[in-house]
Amino acid sequence: MKLSATLPTARDKLLFTPGPLTTSLSVKQAMLHDAGSWHFEFNAKVKWVREKILEVAALSSDAGWEAILLQGSGTFGVEAVFATCVPPNGKVAVLANGAYGERMALMLQHLKIDHLVLRTPENTPNDPAALDRALAADTTITHVAIVHCETTTGLLNPIAEVGRVVKSHRRGYIVDAMSSFAAIPIDLAAAGIDYLISSANKCIEGVPGFSFVICRREALLACEGYARCLSLDLLDQLKGFDKNGQFRYTPPTHSLLAFEQAMKELEYEGGVAGRGARYRRNHETLVKGMKQLGFRPYLNPAVQSYIITSFSYPDSESFAFDAFYRRLSDRGFIIYPGKISRANTFRIGSIGRIFPSDIDALVSAIGRVLNEMGVKMV
Ligand SMILES: *Cc1c(COP(=O)(O)O)cnc(C)c1O
Numbered sequence: 468m469k470l471s472a473t474l475p476t477a478r479d480k481l482l483f484t485p486g487p488l489t490t491s492l493s494v495k496q497a498m499l500h501d502a503g504s505w506h507f508e509f510n511a512k513v514k515w516v517r518e519k520i521l522e523v524a525a526l527s528s529d530a531g532w533e534a535i536l537l538q539g540s541g542t543f544g545v546e547a548v549f550a551t552c553v554p555p556n557g558k559v560a561v562l563a564n565g566a567y568g569e570r571m572a573l574m575l576q577h578l579k580i581d582h583l584v585l586r587t588p589e590n591t592p593n594d595p596a597a598l599d600r601a602l603a604a605d606t607t608i609t610h611v612a613i614v615h616c617e618t619t620t621g622l623l624n625p626i627a628e629v630g631r632v633v634k635s636h637r638r639g640y641i642v643d644a645m646s647s648f649a650a651i652p653i654d655l656a657a658a659g660i661d662y663l664i665s666s667a668n669k670c671i672e673g674v675p676g677f678s679f680v681i682c683r684r685e686a687l688l689a690c691e692g693y694a695r696c697l698s699l700d701l702l703d704q705l706k707g708f709d710k711n712g713q714f715r716y717t718p719p720t721h722s723l724l725a726f727e728q729a730m731k732e733l734e735y736e737g738g739v740a741g742r743g744a745r746y747r748r749n750h751e752t753l754v755k756g757m758k759q760l761g762f763r764p765y766l767n768p769a770v771q772s773y774i775i776t777s778f779s780y781p782d783s784e785s786f787a788f789d790a791f792y793r794r795l796s797d798r799g800f801i802i803y804p805g806k807i808s809r810a811n812t813f814r815i816g817s818i819g820r821i822f823p824s825d826i827d828a829l830v831s832a833i834g835r836v837l838n839e840m841g842v843k844m845v
Contacts, residue, residue, distance in 0.1 A: 480796065481825055484803045485618045485646050485775045486541075486669040488819025490729070494673060497728035498721040509720065510712035512727050517679075517708070519730045523649050523671075523739060524663070524681055526656075533684045535705050536677050538698075538719055541645045541666035544678025546574045547699040548641055548662045549612075552682075552690045553580050557609035559641075560585060560601055562593035562629065565619030566806050567643060571612050578695055583608070589617075589807050592770055593624045595632045602636040610639040616647040616772045619806045620765060621814070623651075623772040630658035645669055645678075646774050649733060650743045650818065661686055667722055670742060670774075670818055673729040676722025747773040749817035749826050756830030757815075760837065761844025765812050774818055775803070780811040785841045788813060794836040800829045 482489045502509045513536065520534035521527055537544050549571075553559060558581040561571045568584075575582040585601060587594055593613060602608055611633045615626050626642055633640040641662045644653060648665035655663060663681040667673040680701055687702055694700035698716065707715040736742050750773035754764060757778060765777035780786055788804065791813075795802055805812035815829070837844065 478799070480799045480801050481821055481829070482801045482819055483815045483817075483821065483829060484801060485814070485816045485818065486666070487675050488668065488672065488816065489821055490672055490674060490725070491732060491820045494725045494728045494732065494820075497724045498674070500721075500724060502720040502724060504718045504720055505711075505713060509718075509723075512723060513708070513714070513718070514712055516723065516727055516730060520679055520681065523730075523733065524653065524655060526681065528684075531684050533682060533687065533705060535680045535682070535687075535701055535708070536714065536718075536723075537680065537701065537704055538677055538714065538716065540675060541643075541664065541669070541678045542570065542574075543699060544664040544666060544680055545571060545641075545643050545645075546578070547678075547701045547704075548664060548680055549574055549580060550578055550695045550699045551693060551701040552639070552641075552662060552687070553610055554690075554693055556581075556607075558582060558605070558607050559610045559612055560598065560608045562587075562598065562611070562613045562624070564589055564591060564593060564622065564624070565614065565617035567614045567617060567619060567645070571614070571643070581607075589620055589809065590622065590766055590770070592622065593629060595625065595628045598629060599632045599636075602632065602638060608638060610641055612641040613643070615642055615644040615653070616651070616774045618646045618775055620777050621772050621775040622766055622770050623647075626653070626660070627658045630660060634659035646818070647772070649739055650746050650774065651772070652739050652743070655681065667726050667729075670746075671726065671729050671733055672818075672820055673726035674722050676719030677726075743773070745822065746817045748823050749773070749821060750776060752823040752826040753815055753817060753830065756827065757833070760830065760834050765807070765810060775814050775816040777805060777807060777810075777812040777814050780813070781837070781842050781844055783842045783844070785843075786837075787840075790840060791836060794839065795829075795832055798832045798836070800832055802829075
């Protein structure tokens with residue numbers, strides 16, 4: 468019988484994706500337990516995890532901050548903030564330059580919340596001056612929503628600069644930091660962030676199962692009565708934790724056990740600075756290697772994050788993405804298709820439990836696969 472990746476002796480393929488991502492063996496092993504969702508030992512872990520998330524953000528509950536965990540993927544967390552924190556007659560300005568900004572607009576459409584979308588091209592950061600004009604022109608806008616690292620391309624948006632504009636107009640500020648939190652330092656107070664959303668399976672290197680929202684306790688308490696749905700009611704979720712330390716409704720128990728271990732490993736690596744440094748080395752190794760093969764990154768380096776990198780398809784008749792993807796998968800490497808609407812690209816993530824040596828191995832495999840396919844790079 469052929470040794471296949473489904474046999475327990477084989478190694479998992481490496482994920483060069485933006486989440487779920489490759490996790491450490493110890494994070495996976497942490498899930499080999501059953502935990503009672505109401506049990507005091509599990510509740511103590513929930514409490515510990517919530518405090519640790521604030522620590523990663525250089526905040527604390529003593530200073531009035533909360534980290535609220537919510538079942539579901541990252542999208543659920545973003546939608547929960549809109550559903551809970553925008554008043555009934557509120558209006559949201561969304562800054563969009565990729566799929567995740569567009570998804571925010573879609574959520575607001577579903578929630579029947581008034582909104583406008585300020586778009587820039589997918590290779591261009593959000594425009595603080597355009598936002599400034601929009602906020603001055605429309606005083607009914609109550610909140611501004613932005614994506615920090617637009618995972619569609621890997622572009623980094625200027626959240627601090629935009630935050631200064633938002634605060635000068637005294638509006639609420641919602642930041643999707645899904646793919647940047649814990650790997651790129653974010654000063655919530657300095658950027659004027661009221662709600663920051665991230666999830667278990669991105670740069671903290673846990674497994675999927677929940678998102679979390681960081682906000683000021685008083686601000687969320689002031690949203691009483693706004694919630695448009697029950698399961699995504701973030702304020703009710705906070706009250707549940709207040710009352711008995713529990714999630715309302717069944718928690719992702721195994722995911723939380725994995726996350727607890729992932730948080731310890733983040734600390735061991737040197738926190739946000741240590742993790743960010745490894746991801747940066749991964750990214751630099753990737754770009755250097757890919758350029759040697761003849762690839763061009765899609766973004767200008769000035770706006771490129773070290774989280775995920777988009778590369779344009781080779782300009783060759785012999786190149787077909789599906790075949791390229793399959794051949795890399797056969798060699799144990801999973802890359803990510805492009806999501807950019809106007810350009811033919813694929814993406815390679817630098818995040819997860821991967822190291823520069825893994826990136827080197829990926830780049831060599833890409834070189835061999837292109838040879839096999841008869842793709843000549845120019
Ligand atoms: C991953 C991600 C999300 C959430 O996606 P889910 O599939 O719901 O986890 C949202 N925004 C950004 C920028 C992301 O990278």
